[in-house]
Amino acid sequence: MNDGFATLPKPPYYAVIFSSRRNSQDEEGYGATAERMIELVQRQSGFLGAESTRGADGFGITVACFDSEASILAWRQNAEHTAARERGRSDWYDHFELRIAKIERAYGWDREGRAKRSEE
């Protein structure tokens, strides 16, 4: 990530949009696992980049991008990731919504002109 922004190829590509509400449990274990998942997904074939943020109220959104639905499925089947998701349900989240999307177009703007791109 670059200042929060992922450097992504030109669309089309796929994204997992993960919205979640954290409870106040186990901040340390959650943080360690979140860091580990970032490390792990970067080794996942077809992973393109991710952006993530969470407000002070515990509501967060992560957008993780992949080259194909097959890569998303492979990441889902990763054993350590599967165990982390189980911890998410047992311990860390009160609610989450996961959406699988095909990114069709993209447009970026940067005050300093570093990343300007046109929409198709």
Added chain:
Amino acid sequence: MNDGFATLPKPPYYAVIFSSRRNSQDEEGYGATAERMIELVQRQSGFLGAESTRGADGFGITVACFDSEASILAWRQNAEHTAARERGRSDWYDHFELRIAKIERAYGWDREGRAKRSEE
């Protein structure tokens, strides 16, 4: 929004994923316009719901969902929204990335079983 989560129909539908980094300028004007845009988009034909969060570092993600690309285009052409986007570039954001996506599948989980749905 319900505790941060949008109540959305079954996919497919379309989403605008807006990642942005706020600078520290004009918190008051930005906040008022952000509230006004939420009010306005809810009157936009085809708008389905939105989720939004921003971390303490100023990096935020908003996912706004619509029934079609035509509705996204109509919202983009809304005059007040167009003026707000211009203020975003002149005053409020240091960088943003906008991605147009087709949401193909969705899965939700809630600790209290309020919103559980199966994937596909």
